[in-house]
Amino acid sequence: MEVVMPDGSVRAFPRGTPLSAIAEAADPALARRAIAALLDGVEKDIYWPLEGGGRIEFITPESPRALEIYRHTTSHLLANAVKDLFPEVKIGIGPATEEGFFYDFERREPFTPEDLERIEARMRAIKERDLPIRRIEQPKEEALAYFRRLGDNLKVELVSEKGGPVVSCYRQGEFMDFCTGPHLPSTGRIGAFKLLSLAGAYWKGSEENQQLQRIYGTAFPTDARLQEHLRLLEEAKKRDHRKLGPALDLFSVEETAGPGLIFWHPNGTIVRQVMEDFWKEEHRRRGYQMVTTPHIARDELWRMSGHFEYYRENMYTFEIEESGYVIKPMNCPGHSLIYKSRLRSYRELPIRYAELGTVYRYERSGVLHGMMRVRGFTQDDAHIYCTREQILDEIKGVLDLVITFLKTFGYDRYEVDLSVRDATHPERYAGNADGWKMAEDALVQALQSRGLSYTRREGEAVFYGPKIDVRMFDAIGRPWQGPTVQFDFNLPQRLGIQYIAPDGSQTPVVMVHRAIYGSLERFVGGLVEHYAGSFPVWLAPVQAVVMPITDRTRDYAREVQRILRQAGLRCDLDERSEKIGAKIRDAQLKKVPFMLIAGDREAQARTVSVRSRREGDLGPMGLLAIRDRMVQMNAGRVPGP
RNA sequence: GCCGACGUAGCUCAGUGGUAGAGCAACUGAUUCGUAAUCAGUAGGUCGCCGGUUCAACCCCGGCCGUCGGCUCCA
Incomplete structure (x- = not known):
């Protein structure tokens, strides 16, 4: 048979030659390192006997695809160790993940952290034994019989559901698992690993099913x-906004008041207000009109909008004088009422209503998370009511706004998703096919016109319309949910939102819902982690601290502070009787961008010695020079340090 | 909501049934000092809350609240 080698040459091998032998023939050094192979792009175990020839590539520990194989094999090692130590345990599934791997187990007693240590030790012992790992293909019935004999009901369920007439399993020593592979050729080849945590997880991800115990771990080819x-x-932990936020006195969550409710302290409120000012400025400039809507409304409104039907579980409701009321979970019905408060002509469109609207939603206690997932939050919400002809320009306008914001906050890397409906199930969606197509076309065209590449996600749209979601990546490469643009075919229909067309007819509007920050809480939480608490000058709660060296220069330091404050800068004065080193240390820990040292020399020359939080001592600068520099960074919203 | 872990001073953490501790922070005083911690003193706790066991509970048991890691669901 003919084999196309990795270098492109074609060589002949007898049928049944193991891939490892082909690697050997290609390059003995490669053969020693190869952990698996690709046959015409399909992953195969390295010892797999090749029957029909084809194009071969080898996966080495450095290959990007190697990670998944290492992790998957380590998850089997985990299950193997658990079975050894706790024979009564039933095994579930154990895939590789983005960050590592997990394995789900059914066991009456909970695993303890001590169990985890024992399991990890056993894993290392099995690795040491360097057991061969072999793929076994057998009739489904045989595999079923095997797992039945062990009482592994979960596996029996999986094999019955997933397996074809012949199923593949992988065996290492006494342990065998149902799996498509590929795997490392032996346990000794497994790299560095560590068990990390313990969690509950529903069988097959459904709350209806029993809950299993999930053990998480991670694995890599090398210890390094x-x-x-x-x-x-560890780095992520240091940036955790739940830690940094209270430490920098930005916000707190108060047990007395209840979970999921954010108290914005003065420092946090500065960050927030600066963001709000920027937001309002950009929106007014782009033709948005600010509106304000009430926090509570009769349930009548929410019945009309459909929320009472579809969103009830998340709404807080109460009664006043025998009428039912709802605390608003969304701003759209309110905005739509303003639109509907009188007849609208096509001449008025597009109408863009914007509101920093605070909403409250009931979230199950287990999902709450710092500022990221809360029960009360402020959305930077806006709704665009326009004609079909105006859609494209409107979406383009929103995308421009989105890009402006991402840049300003230093999110240089982002990805765009376009979520469309599952066209095979039109009954699950509001609006007609024509509307969906038009909306989708507009989104695609707008994305293209702005040179944004995107991933199309079939069936990911919400029931009321297609949408664009932006994922932004922070300074250490973690993704955050960002801006979103959504069409809404439901609300205009339900609320009868129309305009008078040139021919005098009543025509339904097209409604676009969009948010840039999403929620101020979530966005600020993300920013804290993105900047690790070191906000750029324009966002920093305190932009500079003036530090007199001795009491002799106290009055001068006060003057410096006054000058900066008059220029609109947020400037503190540290006149404690501490040594300069201590003042610097404290300002540094508070992550203040500039420290302005005022000693005798500076007072004499009408300068300050400038110390940057990031670059350290920058030497003396004239008062007006540092003032102007900071004003420029502040007004220019310079994203950097 | 579910599974598991955790909850001691503002923060970080000691304290295995017998009178609650340290460092930092705070406060007071001294010190007037040149780029990440000056010295001394003082104060600070219903050991998350409620109940139980016990002569005696921060410690053992139960319930609740909250936080964390996940699952499930979302800005």
Whole structure:
């Protein structure tokens, strides 16, 4: 048979030659390192006997696809160790994930952290034994009989559902698992790994099903890469907004008041207001009109909008004088009422209503998370009511706005998703096919016109319309949910939102719902982590601290503060009787961008010694020079340090 | 909501049934000092809350609240 080698040459091998032998023939050094192969692009185990020839490539520990194989094999190692130590345990599934791997187990007693240590030790022992890992293809019935004999009901369920007439399993020593592979050729080839945590997880991801115990871990080909990953986890921990936020006195969550409710402290409120000012400025400039709508409304409104039907579980309701009321979970019905408060002509469109609207939603206690997932939050919401002809320009306008914001906040990397409906199930969606097509075309055209590449996500649209979602990546490469643009075919229909067309007819509007920050809480939480608490000058709660060195220069320092404050800068004065080193240390810990040191020399020369939080001592600068520089950074919303 | 872990001073953490501790922060005083911690003193706790066991509970048991890691669901 003929084999196309990795270098492109074609060579002949006898049928049944193992891929490892082909690697050997290609390059003995490669053969030693190859952990698996690609046959015409399909992953195969390295010992797999090749029957029909084809194009061969080899996967080495450095290959991007290698990681998944290492992790998947390590998850089997985990299950193997658990079975050894706890024979009564039933095994579920154990895939590789973005960050590592997990395996789900059914066991009456909970695993303890001590169990985890024992399991990890056993895993290492099995790795040491260097057991061969072999793929076994057998009739489905045989595999079923095997798992039945072990009482592994979950596996029996999986094999019955997923397996064809012949199913593949992987065996290492006494342990065998139902799996498509590929895997490392032996347990000794497994790299560095670590078990990380314990969690509950529903069988097949459904709340209806029993809950299993999930053990999480991570694995890498080398210890260096594992250590690097663990270091990154530490780094993420240091940036955690739930830690930094209270430490920098930005916000707190108060048990007395209840979970999921954010108290914005003065420092946090500065960040928030600066963001709000920027937002209002940009929106007014682009023809948005600010509106304000009430926090509560009769349930009548929410019945009309459909929320009472579809969103009730998330709404807080109460009664006043025997009428039912709802605390608003969304702003759109309110905006639509303003639109409907009188007849609208096509001449008025597009109408763009914007509101920093605070909404409250009931979220199950287990999902709450710092500022990221809360029960009360402020959306930077806007609704665009326009004609079909105006759609494209409107979407383009929104995308321009989105890009402006991403840049300003230093999110240089982002990805765009376009979520469209599952066209095979039109009954699940509001609006007609024509509307969906038109909306989708407009979204695609707008994205193209702005040179934005995107991933199309079939069936990911909400029931009321297609949407664009932006995912932004922070300074250490983690994704955050960003701006979103959504069409809404439901509300205009339900609320009868129309305009008078040139021919005098009543025509339904097209409604677009969009948010840039999403929620101020979530966005600020993300920013804290993105900047690790070191906000750029324009956002920093305190932009500079003036530090007199001795009491002799106290009055001068006060003057410096006054000058900066008069220029609109947020400037503190540290006149404690501490040494300069201590003042610097404290300002540094508060992540203040500039420290302005005022000693005798500076007072004499009408300068300050400038110290940057990031670059350290920058030497003396004239008062007006530092003032103007900071004013420029502030007004220019310079995203950097 | 579910599974598991955790909850001691503002923060970080000691404290295995017998009178609650340290460092930092805070406050007071001294010190007037040149780029990440000056020194001394003082104060600060219903050990998350409620109940139970016990002569005695921060410690053991139960319930609740909250936080964290996940699952499930979302800005």
